[in-house]
Amino acid sequence: xxxxxxxxxxxxxxLGSAYAFSDRWIRLRxxxxxxxxxxxxxxxxxFEYPDWVDVIALTPEFNIVLVxxxxxxxxxxxxxxxxxxxxxxxxxxxxIQRELREETGxxxxxxxxxxxxxxxxxxxxxxxxxxxxxxxxKAAEQDLDEGEVIRPGELPFADFIAAVESGGIELPALQLxxxxxxxAYLQRSDDPALAALRQSA
Amino acid sequence: xxxxxxxxxxxxxxLGSAYAFSDRWIRLRxxxxxxxxxxxxxxxxxFEYPDWVDVIALTPEFNIVLVxxxxxxxxxxxxxxxxxxxxxxxxxxxxIQRELREETGxxxxxxxxxxxxxxxxxxxxxxxxxxxxxxxxKAAEQDLDEGEVIRPGELPFADFIAAVESGGIELPALQLxxxxxxxAYLQRSDDPALAALRQSA
Numbered sequence: 001x002x003x004x005x006x007x008x009x010x011x012x013x014x015l016g017s018a019y020a021f022s023d024r025w026i027r028l029r030x031x032x033x034x035x036x037x038x039x040x041x042x043x044x045x046x047f048e049y050p051d052w053v054d055v056i057a058l059t060p061e062f063n064i065v066l067v068x069x070x071x072x073x074x075x076x077x078x079x080x081x082x083x084x085x086x087x088x089x090x091x092x093x094x095x096i097q098r099e100l101r102e103e104t105g106x107x108x109x110x111x112x113x114x115x116x117x118x119x120x121x122x123x124x125x126x127x128x129x130x131x132x133x134x135x136x137x138k139a140a141e142q143d144l145d146e147g148e149v150i151r152p153g154e155l156p157f158a159d160f161i162a163a164v165e166s167g168g169i170e171l172p173a174l175q176l177x178x179x180x181x182x183x184a185y186l187q188r189s190d191d192p193a194l195a196a197l198r199q200s201a
Numbered sequence: 202x203x204x205x206x207x208x209x210x211x212x213x214x215x216l217g218s219a220y221a222f223s224d225r226w227i228r229l230r231x232x233x234x235x236x237x238x239x240x241x242x243x244x245x246x247x248f249e250y251p252d253w254v255d256v257i258a259l260t261p262e263f264n265i266v267l268v269x270x271x272x273x274x275x276x277x278x279x280x281x282x283x284x285x286x287x288x289x290x291x292x293x294x295x296x297i298q299r300e301l302r303e304e305t306g307x308x309x310x311x312x313x314x315x316x317x318x319x320x321x322x323x324x325x326x327x328x329x330x331x332x333x334x335x336x337x338x339k340a341a342e343q344d345l346d347e348g349e350v351i352r353p354g355e356l357p358f359a360d361f362i363a364a365v366e367s368g369g370i371e372l373p374a375l376q377l378x379x380x381x382x383x384x385a386y387l388q389r390s391d392d393p394a395l396a397a398l399r400q401s402a
Contacts, residue, residue, distance in 0.1 A: 074326060
């Protein structure tokens with residue numbers, strides 16, 4: 001990027017914060033900030049979420065493990081990667097291992113970190129951590145919260161990619177990020193176990 | 202996905218809604234819903250955002266146009282695609298043309314729709330619409346809101362991709378989705394104008 005004066009960063013001193021809403025999953029914060037010119041302003045609301053996690057979980061036959069559930073926010077049944085939120089101080093890897101097991105009953109002994117990124121810095125404080133799980137297999141029944149209805153299923157990975165690209169499956173935009181991180185991971189890895197995957201991703 | 206009873210979709214009848222928070226950019230809604238078993242419950246909060254838009258804007262030399270700005274939610278200067286929100290009934294293409302012009306002063310006469318997706322159906326009602334703009338060029342000065350400080354800049358597209366993959370630039374996870382949509386678009390397009398791009402994406 002072009003160089004320029006650092007004052008343009010508009011780093012802000014926070015004079016005070018108030019929460020307009022707060023529950024288990026989200027806190028909506030308004031900060032009163034001191035600007036470089038000495039004025040104060042109430043900044044746009046900030047959404048404090050816990051970090052999120054998701055996983056591209058593949059069976060030994062390179063089937064991807066997906067979950068289907070009704071999403072009230074959009075009023076539709078949606079197909080997604082197993083995903084969830086970090087619980088307190090839980091490390092992201094433990095969080096996604098727990099979510100995969102709870103939502104699908106699948107486990108894996110071979111986890112790779114695909115990467116993490118700030119979800120949407122324009123609004124949100126949190127990061128999403130994406131993982132690849134190889135050799136995933138069903139080891140238990142689902143363990144869902146009361147009222148939660150999630151249907152796990154498998155699809156050959158190449159068919160899944162074709163469905164995403166044709167629009168047959170519309171992943172959440174945020175989970176398309178996981179596919180982008182997977183491609184970068186496959187490019188920099190020379191693991192022979194991933195050769196078949198490299199063809200389809 | 203495996204077939205199963207449709208009742209598992211848990212489609213819900215909404216008995217009433219209340220807004221816990223509401224401003225220009227976001228409304229936080231709590232619905233009281235009637236479940237299939239006759240019980241009622243207050244559903245998780247839903248975030249009603251306007252639809253979002255972003256653009257991979259390329260100059261005739263295949264430089265990508267990026268914006269750098271301080272993001273208070275994460276307390277950092279961040280590098281991002283030009284992006285924004287649809288204003289009322291404004292079509293997504295007009296919204297992103299406006300945002301590109303306002304944030305960077307660049308315009309383009311060759312716009313392609315890369316696709317759109319629900320941002321995160323677990324929480325949010327809105328969609329993100331991603332575009333590709335070719336032949337982008339600076340035609341005006343920036344036109345920013347009061348207090349907004351945004352530095353536009355150009356990078357060769359191949360260098361940009363290398364920086365994203367090495368971690369030198371951390372795009373918002375949601376904008377990695379745009380890169381994933383771009384790759385799918387390039388694969389299905391035989392436009393010779395895009396051949397050089399296909400090499401680097």
